[in-house]
Amino acid sequence: MTQEQDKEIKKIAVMEDIYRENDRLAAETRDGLDRRNIFTVNIMGAPGAGKTSVLRGIIASMSDTPVAVIEGDIESDIDTKVLRELGINAFQINTGGACHLDAPMIQTRLADVQLSDNSILFIENIGNLVCPAEFQIGEHIKLLIVDATDGSDKPYKYPLAFEKADGIVLNKCDLKPYVDFDSAFFYKGVQALNRKAPVFEVSGKTGEGFPAVVAWLKERRACHK
Numbered sequence: 494m495t496q497e498q499d500k501e502i503k504k505i506a507v508m509e510d511i512y513r514e515n516d517r518l519a520a521e522t523r524d525g526l527d528r529r530n531i532f533t534v535n536i537m538g539a540p541g542a543g544k545t546s547v548l549r550g551i552i553a554s555m556s557d558t559p560v561a562v563i564e565g566d567i568e569s570d571i572d573t574k575v576l577r578e579l580g581i582n583a584f585q586i587n588t589g590g591a592c593h594l595d596a597p598m599i600q601t602r603l604a605d606v607q608l609s610d611n612s613i614l615f616i617e618n619i620g621n622l623v624c625p626a627e628f629q630i631g632e633h634i635k636l637l638i639v640d641a642t643d644g645s646d647k648p649y650k651y652p653l654a655f656e657k658a659d660g661i662v663l664n665k666c667d668l669k670p671y672v673d674f675d676s677a678f679f680y681k682g683v684q685a686l687n688r689k690a691p692v693f694e695v696s697g698k699t700g701e702g703f704p705a706v707v708a709w710l711k712e713r714r715a716c717h718k
Protein backbone atom coordinates (compact mmCIF):
# COMPACT_ATOMS: atom_id res chain seq x y z
CA MET A 494 0.00 0.00 0.00
CA THR A 495 1.32 3.44 -0.89
CA GLN A 496 1.48 6.22 1.71
CA GLU A 497 -1.26 8.09 -0.22
CA GLN A 498 -3.63 5.06 -0.13
CA ASP A 499 -2.98 4.60 3.59
CA LYS A 500 -3.87 8.27 4.25
CA GLU A 501 -7.08 7.92 2.20
CA ILE A 502 -8.22 4.85 4.21
CA LYS A 503 -7.60 6.65 7.52
CA LYS A 504 -9.56 9.67 6.26
CA ILE A 505 -12.55 7.47 5.33
CA ALA A 506 -12.47 5.74 8.75
CA VAL A 507 -12.44 9.06 10.61
CA MET A 508 -15.38 10.40 8.54
CA GLU A 509 -17.37 7.20 9.24
CA ASP A 510 -16.80 7.68 12.99
CA ILE A 511 -17.93 11.31 12.79
CA TYR A 512 -21.13 10.43 10.89
CA ARG A 513 -21.89 7.50 13.26
CA GLU A 514 -21.55 9.64 16.40
CA ASN A 515 -23.53 12.47 14.78
CA ASP A 516 -26.36 10.08 13.82
CA ARG A 517 -26.43 8.63 17.34
CA LEU A 518 -26.86 12.10 18.87
CA ALA A 519 -29.45 13.06 16.23
CA ALA A 520 -31.50 9.94 17.09
CA GLU A 521 -31.26 10.84 20.79
CA THR A 522 -32.51 14.38 20.05
CA ARG A 523 -35.35 13.06 17.86
CA ASP A 524 -36.45 10.70 20.65
CA GLY A 525 -36.55 13.62 23.10
CA LEU A 526 -38.61 15.71 20.64
CA ASP A 527 -40.94 12.75 20.02
CA ARG A 528 -41.62 12.44 23.74
CA ARG A 529 -42.89 16.07 23.65
CA ASN A 530 -44.62 15.67 20.29
CA ILE A 531 -42.48 18.39 18.70
CA PHE A 532 -42.35 17.82 14.94
CA THR A 533 -39.04 19.09 13.58
CA VAL A 534 -38.23 20.32 10.08
CA ASN A 535 -34.67 20.84 8.81
CA ILE A 536 -34.75 23.69 6.26
CA MET A 537 -31.86 23.40 3.80
CA GLY A 538 -30.86 25.50 0.78
CA ALA A 539 -28.25 27.71 -0.82
CA PRO A 540 -27.46 31.18 0.58
CA GLY A 541 -30.26 33.57 -0.38
CA ALA A 542 -32.56 30.88 -1.84
CA GLY A 543 -35.25 32.23 0.46
CA LYS A 544 -35.15 29.89 3.48
CA THR A 545 -36.19 32.66 5.89
CA SER A 546 -38.74 34.11 3.45
CA VAL A 547 -40.30 30.66 2.94
CA LEU A 548 -40.36 30.12 6.71
CA ARG A 549 -42.22 33.41 7.07
CA GLY A 550 -44.71 32.33 4.38
CA ILE A 551 -45.26 28.94 6.03
CA ILE A 552 -45.67 30.36 9.52
CA ALA A 553 -48.07 33.07 8.29
CA SER A 554 -50.29 30.28 6.88
CA MET A 555 -50.03 28.21 10.06
CA SER A 556 -51.54 30.46 12.69
CA ASP A 557 -53.37 27.55 14.36
CA THR A 558 -50.15 25.71 15.34
CA PRO A 559 -47.50 26.79 17.87
CA VAL A 560 -44.12 27.09 16.15
CA ALA A 561 -40.54 27.92 17.05
CA VAL A 562 -37.47 28.48 14.87
CA ILE A 563 -33.78 27.82 15.40
CA GLU A 564 -31.76 29.97 12.99
CA GLY A 565 -28.37 28.65 11.91
CA ASP A 566 -25.87 31.15 10.57
CA ILE A 567 -22.12 31.33 10.37
CA GLU A 568 -22.23 34.86 11.80
CA SER A 569 -24.98 37.39 12.64
CA ASP A 570 -28.49 37.19 14.03
CA ILE A 571 -30.20 39.10 11.23
CA ASP A 572 -32.79 36.39 10.44
CA THR A 573 -33.55 35.75 14.13
CA LYS A 574 -34.22 39.46 14.69
CA VAL A 575 -36.54 39.61 11.64
CA LEU A 576 -38.53 36.63 12.90
CA ARG A 577 -38.70 37.96 16.47
CA GLU A 578 -40.02 41.29 15.18
CA LEU A 579 -42.87 39.27 13.64
CA GLY A 580 -43.59 37.75 17.05
CA ILE A 581 -42.07 34.36 16.18
CA ASN A 582 -40.24 32.44 18.90
CA ALA A 583 -36.75 32.34 17.34
CA PHE A 584 -33.34 31.29 18.66
CA GLN A 585 -29.88 31.72 17.15
CA ILE A 586 -26.99 29.35 16.58
CA ASN A 587 -23.77 30.82 15.18
CA THR A 588 -21.36 28.20 13.94
CA GLY A 589 -18.41 30.62 13.78
CA GLY A 590 -17.28 29.20 10.43
CA ALA A 591 -18.79 25.73 10.08
CA CYS A 592 -20.79 25.34 6.86
CA HIS A 593 -23.58 23.17 8.32
CA LEU A 594 -25.41 22.49 11.57
CA ASP A 595 -24.74 19.17 13.24
CA ALA A 596 -26.43 17.07 15.91
CA PRO A 597 -24.23 18.23 18.84
CA MET A 598 -24.98 21.90 18.07
CA ILE A 599 -28.73 21.29 18.08
CA GLN A 600 -28.62 19.14 21.21
CA THR A 601 -26.68 21.83 23.08
CA ARG A 602 -28.99 24.64 21.92
CA LEU A 603 -32.15 22.68 22.74
CA ALA A 604 -30.95 22.30 26.31
CA ASP A 605 -31.55 26.02 26.95
CA VAL A 606 -34.49 27.07 24.78
CA GLN A 607 -38.17 27.11 25.74
CA LEU A 608 -40.28 25.08 23.32
CA SER A 609 -43.97 24.26 23.68
CA ASP A 610 -45.03 20.63 23.65
CA ASN A 611 -47.11 19.66 20.57
CA SER A 612 -45.45 22.37 18.47
CA ILE A 613 -43.49 22.47 15.22
CA LEU A 614 -39.80 23.34 15.33
CA PHE A 615 -38.22 24.69 12.14
CA ILE A 616 -34.43 24.70 11.97
CA GLU A 617 -32.94 26.93 9.26
CA ASN A 618 -29.63 25.35 8.34
CA ILE A 619 -26.58 27.26 7.09
CA GLY A 620 -26.98 28.54 3.52
CA ASN A 621 -25.21 25.79 1.60
CA LEU A 622 -26.47 23.26 -0.93
CA VAL A 623 -23.86 20.63 -0.10
CA CYS A 624 -22.82 19.96 3.52
CA PRO A 625 -26.15 20.24 5.43
CA ALA A 626 -27.47 17.26 3.43
CA GLU A 627 -24.77 15.06 4.97
CA PHE A 628 -25.66 15.66 8.62
CA GLN A 629 -28.80 14.64 10.50
CA ILE A 630 -29.63 17.08 13.29
CA GLY A 631 -32.58 15.34 14.96
CA GLU A 632 -35.18 16.36 12.39
CA HIS A 633 -38.23 14.38 11.32
CA ILE A 634 -38.14 15.72 7.77
CA LYS A 635 -35.86 17.74 5.52
CA LEU A 636 -37.37 20.55 3.45
CA LEU A 637 -35.15 21.76 0.61
CA ILE A 638 -35.57 25.34 -0.61
CA VAL A 639 -34.32 26.14 -4.11
CA ASP A 640 -35.13 29.18 -6.19
CA ALA A 641 -35.88 29.95 -9.79
CA THR A 642 -33.15 32.59 -10.07
CA ASP A 643 -30.43 30.06 -9.23
CA GLY A 644 -31.18 28.11 -12.43
CA SER A 645 -32.91 24.87 -13.38
CA ASP A 646 -29.72 22.80 -13.34
CA LYS A 647 -29.38 22.54 -9.54
CA PRO A 648 -30.63 18.91 -9.21
CA TYR A 649 -27.87 17.84 -11.62
CA LYS A 650 -25.13 19.78 -9.83
CA TYR A 651 -26.10 19.20 -6.19
CA PRO A 652 -27.80 15.77 -6.25
CA LEU A 653 -27.41 14.79 -2.59
CA ALA A 654 -29.59 17.64 -1.28
CA PHE A 655 -32.35 16.63 -3.72
CA GLU A 656 -31.98 12.92 -2.92
CA LYS A 657 -32.27 13.49 0.83
CA ALA A 658 -35.18 15.96 0.73
CA ASP A 659 -38.61 14.88 1.94
CA GLY A 660 -40.15 17.94 0.31
CA ILE A 661 -38.84 20.57 -2.12
CA VAL A 662 -39.92 24.20 -2.35
CA LEU A 663 -39.18 26.05 -5.56
CA ASN A 664 -39.15 29.67 -4.42
CA LYS A 665 -39.08 33.03 -6.27
CA CYS A 666 -41.56 31.76 -8.85
CA ASP A 667 -42.64 35.38 -9.40
CA LEU A 668 -39.25 35.82 -11.13
CA LYS A 669 -39.48 32.71 -13.34
CA PRO A 670 -40.48 34.59 -16.51
CA TYR A 671 -37.47 36.90 -16.21
CA VAL A 672 -34.76 34.29 -15.68
CA ASP A 673 -35.57 31.70 -18.38
CA PHE A 674 -36.18 28.98 -15.82
CA ASP A 675 -36.46 25.66 -17.69
CA SER A 676 -39.17 23.84 -15.72
CA ALA A 677 -39.05 20.63 -17.79
CA PHE A 678 -35.28 20.30 -17.25
CA PHE A 679 -35.64 21.02 -13.51
CA TYR A 680 -38.43 18.49 -12.94
CA LYS A 681 -36.64 15.83 -15.02
CA GLY A 682 -33.59 16.23 -12.76
CA VAL A 683 -35.67 16.04 -9.58
CA GLN A 684 -37.56 12.97 -10.80
CA ALA A 685 -34.32 11.16 -11.59
CA LEU A 686 -33.12 11.64 -8.00
CA ASN A 687 -36.23 11.58 -5.87
CA ARG A 688 -39.68 10.35 -6.84
CA LYS A 689 -41.18 10.69 -3.37
CA ALA A 690 -40.61 14.35 -2.48
CA PRO A 691 -43.40 16.68 -3.63
CA VAL A 692 -42.30 19.96 -5.24
CA PHE A 693 -44.17 23.12 -4.25
CA GLU A 694 -43.88 26.27 -6.32
CA VAL A 695 -44.12 29.39 -4.15
CA SER A 696 -43.22 33.04 -3.99
CA GLY A 697 -41.96 34.42 -0.72
CA LYS A 698 -42.64 37.86 -2.20
CA THR A 699 -46.30 37.46 -3.22
CA GLY A 700 -47.18 34.76 -0.69
CA GLU A 701 -48.44 32.43 -3.44
CA GLY A 702 -48.27 28.66 -2.98
CA PHE A 703 -47.94 28.42 0.81
CA PRO A 704 -51.29 26.80 1.69
CA ALA A 705 -50.22 23.63 -0.18
CA VAL A 706 -46.88 23.51 1.67
CA VAL A 707 -48.64 23.93 5.01
CA ALA A 708 -51.25 21.25 4.19
CA TRP A 709 -48.45 18.82 3.33
CA LEU A 710 -46.48 19.67 6.51
CA LYS A 711 -49.57 19.06 8.62
CA GLU A 712 -50.15 15.74 6.87
CA ARG A 713 -46.54 14.66 7.52
CA ARG A 714 -46.87 15.70 11.14
CA ALA A 715 -50.14 13.79 11.56
CA CYS A 716 -48.59 10.64 9.99
CA HIS A 717 -45.72 10.89 12.42
CA LYS A 718 -47.83 11.06 15.57
Ligand SMILES: Nc1nc2c(ncn2[C@@H]2O[C@H](COP(=O)(O)OP(=O)(O)OP(=O)(O)O)[C@@H](O)[C@H]2O)c(=O)[nH]1
Pocket residue numbers: 538539540541542543544545546547572619620664665666667668695696697698699
Ligand atom coordinates in the same frame (compact mmCIF):
# COMPACT_ATOMS: atom_id res chain seq x y z
N1 LIG B 1 -38.63 38.28 -5.90
C1 LIG B 1 -38.52 37.47 -4.85
N2 LIG B 1 -37.57 37.70 -3.94
C2 LIG B 1 -37.48 36.84 -2.88
C3 LIG B 1 -38.35 35.74 -2.73
N3 LIG B 1 -38.00 35.06 -1.61
C4 LIG B 1 -36.98 35.73 -1.08
N4 LIG B 1 -36.66 36.80 -1.83
C5 LIG B 1 -35.57 37.75 -1.60
O1 LIG B 1 -34.34 37.02 -1.67
C6 LIG B 1 -33.41 37.49 -0.71
C7 LIG B 1 -32.93 36.34 0.19
O2 LIG B 1 -34.05 35.85 0.93
P1 LIG B 1 -33.87 35.14 2.33
O3 LIG B 1 -35.19 34.64 2.74
O4 LIG B 1 -33.15 36.03 3.27
O5 LIG B 1 -32.91 33.94 1.93
P2 LIG B 1 -32.17 32.88 2.87
O6 LIG B 1 -32.07 31.61 2.11
O7 LIG B 1 -32.82 32.83 4.19
O8 LIG B 1 -30.73 33.54 2.99
P3 LIG B 1 -29.54 33.16 4.02
O9 LIG B 1 -30.16 32.96 5.37
O10 LIG B 1 -28.65 34.35 3.97
O11 LIG B 1 -28.88 31.93 3.46
C8 LIG B 1 -34.13 38.59 0.06
O12 LIG B 1 -33.76 39.84 -0.50
C9 LIG B 1 -35.59 38.31 -0.18
O13 LIG B 1 -36.41 39.47 -0.12
C10 LIG B 1 -39.34 35.53 -3.73
O14 LIG B 1 -40.12 34.57 -3.72
N5 LIG B 1 -39.37 36.42 -4.78
Ligand SMILES: [Mg+2]
Pocket residue numbers: 544545546572617
Ligand atom coordinates in the same frame (compact mmCIF):
# COMPACT_ATOMS: atom_id res chain seq x y z
MG1 LIG C 1 -32.05 33.08 6.12
